[in-house]
Amino acid sequence: xxxxxxxxxxxxxxxxxxxVQGLAAGGALLGLGxxxxxxxxxxxxxxxxxxxxxxxxxxxxxxxTPVNYTGKERFATAINGSVPAPVLHxxxxxxxxxxxxxxxxxxxxxxxxxxxLPSSQDGVPNIxxxxxxxxxxxxxxxxxxxxxxxxxxxHSHSGFQExxxxxxxxxxxxxxxxxxxxxxxxxxxxSDWSDEDPNAIYAKLKKLSHYYNFRERTxxxxxxxxxxxxxxxxxxNRGMWNEMRMSDRxxxxxxxxxxxxLMNGVTPADGWLGLFKxxxxxxxxxINAAAMTFFDVRIPxxxxxxxxxxxxxxxxxxxxxxxxxxxxxxxxxxEPHDDRAYTVFAQAIDRSGYARGTLAPDPSLVAEVPxxxxxxxxxxxxxGMAMDHSMHDMGGMGPGQQDMPGKGENEPAMGAMKCGAAxxxxxxxSQHDMAAMGQAAKPSMGSGGAGYGTAQPVSYDAxxxxxxxxxxADAAQYRxxxxxxxxxxxxxxxxxxxxxxxxxxxxxxxxxxxxxxxxLTGNMSRYMWSxxxxxxxxxxxxxxxxxxxxxxxxxxDTMMNHPIHLHGMWSDLETGDGKKIPRKHTxxxxxxxxxxxxVTADAMGGWAxxxxxxxxxxxxxxxxxxx
Amino acid sequence: xxxxxxxxxAVLMLPGLTHSAGGDDPVLTKVMIDQLEVRATDGPDPWVxxxxxxxxxxxxxxxxxxxxxxxxxxxxxxEVQALYSRAIAPYWDLQVGWRHxxxxxxxxxxxxxxxxxxxxxxxxxxxAAFIGESGQVGARLKGEYEWMFTQRWVLSPELEMxxxxxxxxxxxxxxxxxxxxxxxxxxxEVRREFAPYVGVNWxxxxxxxxxxxxxxxxxxxxVQIVAGVRVWF
Numbered sequence: 077x078x079x080x081x082x083x084x085x086x087x088x089x090x091x092x093x094x095x096v097q098g099l100a101a102g103g104a105l106l107g108l109g110x111x112x113x114x115x116x117x118x119x120x121x122x123x124x125x126x127x128x129x130x131x132x133x134x135x136x137x138x139x140x141t142p143v144n145y146t147g148k149e150r151f152a153t154a155i156n157g158s159v160p161a162p163v164l165h166x167x168x169x170x171x172x173x174x175x176x177x178x179x180x181x182x183x184x185x186x187x188x189x190x191x192x193l194p195s196s197q198d199g200v201p202n203i204x205x206x207x208x209x210x211x212x213x214x215x216x217x218x219x220x221x222x223x224x225x226x227x228x229x230x231h232s233h234s235g236f237q238e239x240x241x242x243x244x245x246x247x248x249x250x251x252x253x254x255x256x257x258x259x260x261x262x263x264x265x266x267s268d269w270s271d272e273d274p275n276a277i278y279a280k281l282k283k284l285s286h287y288y289n290f291r292e293r294t295x296x297x298x299x300x301x302x303x304x305x306x307x308x309x310x311x312x313n314r315g316m317w318n319e320m321r322m323s324d325r326x327x328x329x330x331x332x333x334x335x336x337x338l339m340n341g342v343t344p345a346d347g348w349l350g351l352f353k354x355x356x357x358x359x360x361x362x363i364n365a366a367a368m369t370f371f372d373v374r375i376p377x378x379x380x381x382x383x384x385x386x387x388x389x390x391x392x393x394x395x396x397x398x399x400x401x402x403x404x405x406x407x408x409x410x411e412p413h414d415d416r417a418y419t420v421f422a423q424a425i426d427r428s429g430y431a432r433g434t435l436a437p438d439p440s441l442v443a444e445v446p447x448x449x450x451x452x453x454x455x456x457x458x459x460g461m462a463m464d465h466s467m468h469d470m471g472g473m474g475p476g477q478q479d480m481p482g483k484g485e486n487e488p489a490m491g492a493m494k495c496g497a498a499x500x501x502x503x504x505x506s507q508h509d510m511a512a513m514g515q516a517a518k519p520s521m522g523s524g525g526a527g528y529g530t531a532q533p534v535s536y537d538a539x540x541x542x543x544x545x546x547x548x549a550d551a552a553q554y555r556x557x558x559x560x561x562x563x564x565x566x567x568x569x570x571x572x573x574x575x576x577x578x579x580x581x582x583x584x585x586x587x588x589x590x591x592x593x594x595x596l597t598g599n600m601s602r603y604m605w606s607x608x609x610x611x612x613x614x615x616x617x618x619x620x621x622x623x624x625x626x627x628x629x630x631x632x633d634t635m636m637n638h639p640i641h642l643h644g645m646w647s648d649l650e651t652g653d654g655k656k657i658p659r660k661h662t663x664x665x666x667x668x669x670x671x672x673x674x675v676t677a678d679a680m681g682g683w684a685x686x687x688x689x690x691x692x693x694x695x696x697x698x699x700x701x702x703x
Numbered sequence: 704x705x706x707x708x709x710x711x712x713a714v715l716m717l718p719g720l721t722h723s724a725g726g727d728d729p730v731l732t733k734v735m736i737d738q739l740e741v742r743a744t745d746g747p748d749p750w751v752x753x754x755x756x757x758x759x760x761x762x763x764x765x766x767x768x769x770x771x772x773x774x775x776x777x778x779x780x781x782e783v784q785a786l787y788s789r790a791i792a793p794y795w796d797l798q799v800g801w802r803h804x805x806x807x808x809x810x811x812x813x814x815x816x817x818x819x820x821x822x823x824x825x826x827x828x829x830x831a832a833f834i835g836e837s838g839q840v841g842a843r844l845k846g847e848y849e850w851m852f853t854q855r856w857v858l859s860p861e862l863e864m865x866x867x868x869x870x871x872x873x874x875x876x877x878x879x880x881x882x883x884x885x886x887x888x889x890x891x892e893v894r895r896e897f898a899p900y901v902g903v904n905w906x907x908x909x910x911x912x913x914x915x916x917x918x919x920x921x922x923x924x925x926v927q928i929v930a931g932v933r934v935w936f
Contacts, residue, residue, distance in 0.1 A: 275729075280895075282761070283733045283935075287895050290854040318824040321794060543762055543790035599793050601821065604727070604761050611727055694727030 097429075098145045098336045098343025120439055123349040125263070125340030126158050126244065130165040132172050136186070138210075138232075139179035143241065145269050145336045145343055152241030153180060153232065160265050160341050160365065161230070161244025168225040168251045174218040176210060183209040186218070187233040187684075188246065189403060189641070190387050190661040193220040195681030198643055200233045203699050205681040209234055225250035226387030227361040227405045229265070236274030236367070238690055243267060243365040248387075255579060256383050256392070258409055259356035264348070266373075266400070266422050266431050268335040268366040278691050281329055281603045288331040291426065291451045292323060316456060320547060324454040326600065326635055327561065329691060330368040332429030337369065339422065339431040347419075347442065348433035354415045358435065359383075360408050364400040367690035370425035370637060370664075372399050372563060373406075375418050375435065376446055380408040382571060386660040388646075389579035398571035399425070399560050401639035401664040403688040406571075410435070417441035425562060425637070427451045452562030454635055460549020460668025518652070521554045526587050527654030529554055529672040530629050539595050540609035545633070546599040552631045552670040556651055560637065560666055573649060573664075573671075577656040584648070584676045585655075588627035592618070596632045596640070596665060596687065596696060605687065605695035612697035618685065620677035620702045629672045632665040638692065639664050642700065644683040648674040662688055677702045732758045733935065738888075740931025742904060744922075749774040751929075762790040766798060771806075781805040784815055795820035802833055807874045811835055817843075825849070840868040841876075855892045861885070870911050875919065877911025890933055898933045 141154035155161035166172055178184045185207070187199040194205075197220040201209035210216040225248040232242035245263040270277060280287045302310045317324055339348040352358050360380075364371060374380075374397040381392050384407035392409075400406055400422075412418060417436035424430060427448045434442050524531030534552055539545065557574035558564065598605040607615070620626060628647075630640055639662050640647075646659040650672045657674065665671045679702055686697035738753040750773040757764040768784040786800030795818055802813040817831025826846055833841035847861040863884040867876050888902030906925045908916050913923040 279729070279731050282731055284895060292851055292854060294851050294853055295858075296852070321821050321823060321825060543793050543795075546793040601794065602761055602790070613726060613728070 098338075098345045119346070120349070123342055123346055123439075125265075125342065125348055126160050126162050128163040128165055128247075132166070132170045134164060134172070134174045135177070136161070136174060137177040137179060138184050138242070140181075141241075143269075145338070146271055148271050150271050153184070153237040154241050155186075155244060158244075158341070159241035159269075159338075160267065161242070163245045163247060163263050164230065166222050166246065166248045168222055168248055171219065171221045175215055176218065177215040178210045178212050181212055183211055183234050184232055184237060184242070185209050185234045186230050186242075187643070188218075188220075188228065188230050190228040190405070191220075191246070192223055192644070192646075192679070195644060195679065195683060198683065200643065200684045203682050203684045222248055224248060224387065226384055226389075227263070227363060227407050228387050229363045229365055229403075229405065231365065233684070236278070236690055238365075239268075239270065239274040239277070239367040241269070245361070245363050245365075247361065255389060256409060257357065258359040260350070260352055260358045261361070262350045262358065263340065263361045263363065264350075264420065264433065265340050265363045265365050266369075266371050267338045267341070267364075268330075268369040268424075269338055270330070270334045270336075272334055274367070274690070277330060277334065281691060285329070285601050285603045286323065286326070288329065288333045289323075289325065289327075289426075290331070290333055291325045291327070291428070293325055316459070316461065320459075321601070322459070322547070322635055325451070326454065327426035327452055328369065328424065328428065329603075329636070329689070331426055332424060335369065335424075335429060337366075337371075337422070337424060337429050337431035339420065339433040342433070344430060344432040349439055350420070350433060350435045351437065351439065352412055352435055353437060355411075355413065357409055357411050360410060360420070361405065362400055362408065363405045364402050366402050368402065370399060370401050370639075371422040371431065372397060372425060372449075373420070373422045374398075374446075374568065375410060375420050376443075377414075377418050378410045378412060378435075380410055382575075383407050383409055385576055385658060386662060388659045390658050391577045391579050391656065393571065393575045394569070395571045395575075396568035397563065397566075399563060399664075401637060401662065401688075402690075403639050403641050403662040404660075404664070417443040419443040419445050421446055423448050425452070425560075427562070449562065449566065454561055454667065457555075458561055458667040458669075459547070459635055460552045460633070519654070521556065521650070521652050525654055526585065526625075526674060527582065527650050527657045528652060529650045530591055530627060532591065532629075534629075534631055534670065535593055536595070538593055538608045539597060539633070542609065543602070544599050544604045544606055544611065545597045545609045546601065547635070548595075548633045549631060549668040549670075552633070552668060554671070555666055555669040556671075558666065558669070560664070573651055576649065576651050576658040577653055578658045580656075582648070582655055582657040583646070583659065584625060584674070586625040586676075588625050588674055590624070591627045591629060593629045593631065594698075596630060596634060596638050598634045598636075598692070598696070600634065600636075603691075605692040607696055607698055611695040612686075612699075613695075615698055617682070617699040617701045620675070620700060622677055622680055622702055624677050626675050626677065627672055628675060629670060630663075630665045631670045632667055635667045636689075636692075637664050637666055638696065639688040640686070641688045642675065642683070642685045644679040644681070644700075645675050645677060645702075648676070650674065728760045730758065730760060732756070735935040737933055738931055739934070740900075740902075740929045742927040742929045744925065744927055747775050749779070751931075757788065759788070764788040764796075766800070778806045780807065786815060786817075788819070791818075792820070794822075798831070804874070809873055811839075811871075811874060813841065838869065839871060842866040856889065857892065857898070858887070858889050860887050867912075872915055875912065875915040877909075877913070877915060879911075880909045881912040882906065882908045886929075888929070896935050900929075900931060900933060902929045903927070904929050 140151040143152045185199045196205040198204040228246040231238045342348040420433035422431040521529045557572045559570035559572045563570045597609045641662040648657045683700040685700045734756040736754040752771045754769045756767045766786040766788045770782045772780040784802045786798040788796045788798045791797045798817045802815045804811040813833035813835045819829045822828045829845040845863045850858040865881045886904045888900045890898040890900035892898040904927045908923040
């Protein structure tokens with residue numbers, strides 16, 4: 077049990093420290109020899125994160141590498157003996173060659189996440205053109221021109237190797253000057269480490285899907301709710317969950333019960349270190365390389381200006397906090413004006429733990445670590461319940477106030493009303509409620525034009541129902557200005573997708589020629605995941621015509637956030653301005669919500685298209701063929 | 704009969720050979736000892752086992768269910784079921800197979816047709832009809848609920864009832880509602896897979912079943928304190 081419950085350090089109650097804090101100065105002492113008392117210099121080296129490789133020719137090598145994050149030695153599927161793998165620093169316009177040697181006992185691969193390249197170089201075994209993976213003992217040479225700049229990452233696309241350390245950052249210097257300046261530049265790569273074999277994690281989830289969830293509703297909470305609302309209010313709120321056999325506490329499938337959350341491979345106990353001099357402007361390149369964990373990131377005392385999303389420039393937006401889904405990247409600028417330390421705090425979405433780092437003018441300084449927020453609770457809106465339902469709940473009090481008293485958490489309905497008007501079939505009855513809120517002069521979301529989402533009502537015809545699908549979101553809506561469960565009305569300015577606009581004009585201003593509806597489906601208790609109710613093994617590839625502009629509507633019929641990643645082509649996220657459509661490679665579809673993006677099918681061949689949560693991926697996956 | 708079931712297992716395994724490793728639906732095995740407990744009575748204390756195991760994939764599994772009672776080193780009750788289980792709805796499995804009662808003597812064989820799943824409001828429900836020799840028909844209904852007092856203290860009430868179409872005096876079964884069992888167990892999950900518990904168990908026999916029991920000098924209405932462990936892996 078010591079693995080799971082380390083003695084408390086500092087003033088945070090034990091219950092808040094349930095996640096695996098990690099072993100101090102132990103984590104990534106790779107190649108330093110496991111001395112019992114690492115020297116100060118060693119400790120500092122550990123805290124600085126992985127090495128950086130520059131150039132256009134790289135030799136990368138997978139080998140089983142001992143790591144120790146928790147007091148127990150485990151073997152990572154490390155690249156060049158390092159977790160995370162080295163930062164690869166490229167230049168836009170170069171052609172890079174990457175020789176990847178496999179010293180593991182099983183097949184492996186590397187996928188260059190977010191990089192526009194030929195299908196044959198994309199690195200997904202049996203999906204990418206002609207690529208079958210890299211067999212043990214073999215070396216595979218990737219070679220492709222670098223046609224973009226920004227922050228990206230790379231990882232294994234074989235089995236569950238991503239969970240065991242096969243990931244690293246990519247930084248690409250631009251040809252043209254950047255639209256902002258900075259004095260320091262740091263990669264902040266977030267990940268989740270478990271001492272358990274990932275196959276064992278997957279098996280446990282199949283046998284008991286809430287295995288890792290220790291935030292379930294207890295009897296005393298129900299009693300308190302009954303005292304507050306009376307029996308009728310309690311049943312009105314609980315009824316839907318009980319009838320559907322769903323848990324409103326189901327935020328993360330795998331939690332801090334088994335995970336140690338890492339920042340640049342450094343445990344929370346040590347904390348990654350980034351140095352600055354007072355008055356400098358620091359660029360932080362956040363990458364979520366976790367297998368299963370969404371992080372909510374903030375730096376108490378500093379405003380963050382988001383300047384790029386998924387490697388692509390966006391109109392600068394200042395925030396206190398942002399949610400980063402698995403596989404997303406955000407570049408932010410911060411300007412520390414004081415000679416003091418700041419904590420880079422990345423709490424897991426379910427608040428079962430955090431990754432931590434320090435920005436400081438001196439390595440000896442540390443800042444206070446904030447306590448974890450209260451664990452989020454899903455609302456009816458997160459289940460895609462019809463608007464009229466939540467309108468009744470709301471009474472005159474504003475969204476969700478009656479639903480979630482004292483929880484600091486609102487129904488997402490407000491956001492839906494602002495951007496979701498006129499877009500969904502089931503909404504007619506609440507139209508007049510919203511008319512009172514006023515409509516913007518610009519086309520609204522759901523008006524059908526490029527950048528504004530589909531005008532068609534959500535259709536469920538394509539979903540194959542059966543034991544593999546446990547729910548449909550009967551009123552999925554765009555919730556672009558909803559920061560997501562656990563972040564609503566928390567008193568901080570939180571980034572939402574509605575804040576993202578491309579810096580510069582839309583790349584492909586064409587209207588979509590057709591629309592594809594994809595439902596994200598699953599059965600939580602059987603732990604089965606699929607698209608349109610059909611898992612990858614049974615699905616036909618999705619066919620795109622070369623050159624076409626297509627709209628993909630993603631409807632989330634589950635209660636989990638799914639980060640959906642399309643390989644090879646940009647996902648042009650429709651956030652409400654046709655002239656400035658931001659490009660992403662991975663987009664979060666919130667529970668019970670809908671999201672649309674436009675895709676220009678300008679890359680021939682076979683591509684992977686999937687949920688980037690590692691244990692959802694085997695089922696919630698499609699092959700896309702552009703021909 | 705046994706051959707048929709092993710054949711079934713082989714069929715379940717077959718898709719595993721055609722799909723490459725790392726697929727979404729590996730063949731898994733789960734063993735669940737729901738109850739392994741001693742029951743305190745006035746006389747000698749019986750040991751009771753209620754366990755299941757399955758092997759298979761998401762939607763198709765092969766199940767074994769075992770129930771037994773040991774008293775003074777002798778098995779007084781022992782029942783084994785071997786079932787093919789198929790998911791028919793998001794929360795429900797249909798189970799068909801064979802039930803064999805080893806004890807009490809003489810043994811009895813049944814064809815079993817049942818369902819198992821999670822009902823709305825989180826009731827775990829299991830029901831089965833058994834078609835026995837010489838036209839005997841049995842039915843069993845089980846229900847269980849879990850109250851989480853904390854993330855580790857769980858109070859679990861459960862109910863089981865058995866019904867039969869005819870008397871079968873040799874094994875002490877009477878027609879109609881034969882017996883009813885109500886239990887209340889409080890467990891502490893040291894980890895998910897391992898939870899010691901204490902509880903109380905009330906058993907009542909009815910009608911001819913009760914008469915047969917009285918003839919044997921057995922109790923027909925019994926409240927027992929129980930202690931045991933719940934284990935799965």
